[in-house]
Amino acid sequence: MRATVKERLDAARAEVARLEREAALASCAEAGHTWESLGGAHCGCEDGHCSVPVLTCTRCGGCDYGENAEAAETRRQCQERAAP
Ligand SMILES: [Zn+2]
Ligand SMILES: [Zn+2]
Incomplete structure (x- = not known):
């Protein structure tokens, strides 16, 4: 079954949010909170x-x-x- 555009968009947004959290945590670990x-x-x-x-x-x-x-x-x- 092919994912709809909306499903692909939701998945992409979730991935971006996950990466942004990861980047924030990494920069905090490096530069401090x-x-x-x-x-x-x-x-x-x-x-x-x-x-x-x-x-x-x-x-x-x-x-x-x-x-x-x-x-x-x-x-x-x-x-x-x-x-x-
Ligand atoms: Zn922090
Ligand atoms: Zn006290």
Whole structure:
């Protein structure tokens, strides 16, 4: 059975989308992610007032789930505050 033009077009589009994702992932692996703020998350300390930034990559759509330098610094300061 021959695929219709629409089916071939859909298949080609799916392939392009797959390749674009692959290219984005490859460029992120090479040059690093292009982070952009997604919002904030609670830092996890007892204080309850501070938040750490959560970043998302504009290219591959990846998320750091609050694992970044600024979050690490915030958590360090929280620990210092909590220390007796
Ligand atoms: Zn990325
Ligand atoms: Zn905190």
